[in-house]
Amino acid sequence: MPSFETILSPALLPQYEMQGKLVVVIDILRATSSICVGFHSGVLMFRPVSHPEQALALEQKGFVAAAERNGQKLDGFKLGNSPFDYLENDLQNKNVAITTTNGTRCLHLSYEAEEIIIGSFLNLKAVANYCSNKQLNVIAFCAGWKDKFNLEDTLFAGALATELSESFIIECDSTLAAMDLYNQAQNNLSDYIKKASHAQRFERLGIEKDIDFCMQSSLYNFVPRMVGDDLVI
Amino acid sequence: MPSFETILSPALLPQYEMQGKLVVVIDILRATSSICVGFHSGVLMFRPVSHPEQALALEQKGFVAAAERNGQKLDGFKLGNSPFDYLENDLQNKNVAITTTNGTRCLHLSYEAEEIIIGSFLNLKAVANYCSNKQLNVIAFCAGWKDKFNLEDTLFAGALATELSESFIIECDSTLAAMDLYNQAQNNLSDYIKKASHAQRFERLGIEKDIDFCMQSSLYNFVPRMVGDDLVI
Numbered sequence: 055m056p057s058f059e060t061i062l063s064p065a066l067l068p069q070y071e072m073q074g075k076l077v078v079v080i081d082i083l084r085a086t087s088s089i090c091v092g093f094h095s096g097v098l099m100f101r102p103v104s105h106p107e108q109a110l111a112l113e114q115k116g117f118v119a120a121a122e123r124n125g126q127k128l129d130g131f132k133l134g135n136s137p138f139d140y141l142e143n144d145l146q147n148k149n150v151a152i153t154t155t156n157g158t159r160c161l162h163l164s165y166e167a168e169e170i171i172i173g174s175f176l177n178l179k180a181v182a183n184y185c186s187n188k189q190l191n192v193i194a195f196c197a198g199w200k201d202k203f204n205l206e207d208t209l210f211a212g213a214l215a216t217e218l219s220e221s222f223i224i225e226c227d228s229t230l231a232a233m234d235l236y237n238q239a240q241n242n243l244s245d246y247i248k249k250a251s252h253a254q255r256f257e258r259l260g261i262e263k264d265i266d267f268c269m270q271s272s273l274y275n276f277v278p279r280m281v282g283d284d285l286v287i
Numbered sequence: 288m289p290s291f292e293t294i295l296s297p298a299l300l301p302q303y304e305m306q307g308k309l310v311v312v313i314d315i316l317r318a319t320s321s322i323c324v325g326f327h328s329g330v331l332m333f334r335p336v337s338h339p340e341q342a343l344a345l346e347q348k349g350f351v352a353a354a355e356r357n358g359q360k361l362d363g364f365k366l367g368n369s370p371f372d373y374l375e376n377d378l379q380n381k382n383v384a385i386t387t388t389n390g391t392r393c394l395h396l397s398y399e400a401e402e403i404i405i406g407s408f409l410n411l412k413a414v415a416n417y418c419s420n421k422q423l424n425v426i427a428f429c430a431g432w433k434d435k436f437n438l439e440d441t442l443f444a445g446a447l448a449t450e451l452s453e454s455f456i457i458e459c460d461s462t463l464a465a466m467d468l469y470n471q472a473q474n475n476l477s478d479y480i481k482k483a484s485h486a487q488r489f490e491r492l493g494i495e496k497d498i499d500f501c502m503q504s505s506l507y508n509f510v511p512r513m514v515g516d517d518l519v520i
Contacts, residue, residue: 062295062436063299065298065299065301065302066296066298066299066434066435066436068298068434069298069433069434069435199460200302201299201301201302202299202302202459202460202461203295203299203460203461203464204460205460205463205464208464226435227432227435227436227437227438227483228435228436230438230482230483231436231438231441231464231468234467234468234471235464235467235468238467238471249463250460250463
């Protein structure tokens with residue numbers, strides 16, 4: 055049976071081996087959730103970039119530019135990091151260049167992996183099916199918040215591991231902890247997350263409705279995956 | 288009110304500020320538990336050192352030398368890392384030079400802290416009282432296993448935070464997760480820990496009884512603290 059491991063923060067990455075594995079990048083609030091919404095709204099591909107200037111340069115080539123730092127959309131960008139940005143704008147057949155505080159960085163940090171996909175509660179079942187079918191060793195890679203542990207990404211790792219627990223070997227303490235936290239929180243994910251520090255910060259930013267949206271389970275049945283420099287479905 | 292934060296692994300240390308804070312170093316299986324046992328058995332002071340050679344050099348000066356790597360006592364040393372080493376040897380009025388895989392390293396990594404103390408389930412209540420009386424901001428610093436997250440150290444952080452939750456501000460996701468895990472595990476800590484990867488490895492080493500011993504709560508009413516290069520009570 056393949057194995058399932060969880061990296062609780064990018065700072066823990068050096069302790070893990072990504073080669074040959076399927077890495078699920080997780081940034082629930084909000085990059086990986088919003089990317090899923092974007093594909094649902096007709097985006098053809100996302101190009102994750104490191105710097106806002108790169109996104110603006112790609113805007114000159116016909117991309118839509120998206121940039122978030124510290125939880126807020128940067129001035130001069132059409133899109134930020136809120137799922138509603140990707141629901142309420144017409145994105146049919148668009149390419150989006152995106153940079154965020156945590157999530158896009160993790161896509162780049164995973165370059166050694168055999169395959170990189172995007173996970174969120176919005177496409178949980180599809181991600182679980184994808185992992186089952188591939189039969190590669192899986193790493194759930196939590197983006198965290200500026201290299202710190204966060205609850206919402208850990209809960210998703212726990213949800214995914216719970217879906218896969220019959221067909222994967224789970225011996226890693228991080229995954230066992232994530233599963234137990236998910237088990238405790240699953241009946242009301244939104245309320246559970248609102249007690250997290252990250253969410254408290256979001257409350258100050260007035261984006262509680264983003265949390266409620268991002269905690270919905272399995273609305274979408276596709277799995278964004280990296281092909282070359284781009285995310286496609 | 289002072290704050291309470293948890294560092295889930297030494298790899299996450301760069302994201303935290305230790306200056307001015309009271310750091311509780313936690314290596315439940317087994318360094319910080321065994322150090323507590325040592326003081327109970329009459330040890331005068333422990334000197335944590337980085338390398339086995341340093342412990343042997345101190346043996347020439349009258350110290351008892353203790354060294355553990357990868358869960359096992361090193362050849363040529365009187366003491367390893369098992370609590371029973373510290374119960375069954377006559378350590379009355381002895382000084383012990385000790386090096387372990389994870390725990391002693393964390394004592395050294397905490398050098399910027401205002402104060403450094405040792406926490407284990409064996410002295411949980413005493414540590415909680417000490418923190419309450421000091422009224423400094425507290426960091427629970429989990430040694431983990433070779434820079435990875437582990438369950439037993441996290442559970443202790445959760446237990447300590449639960450004791451202090453009325454009188455400390457707890458906004459850090461790591462602490463919230465630790466408290467929820469402790470809440471789930473507290474009625475049978477030993478069984479809970481035995482499912483952890485670290486404990487499974489210990490089972491292979493035949494030291495399950497160490498786990499049962501280390502999970503006992505508040506047997507001792509003292510708090511080992513760093514004074515200069517040494518741990519004393």
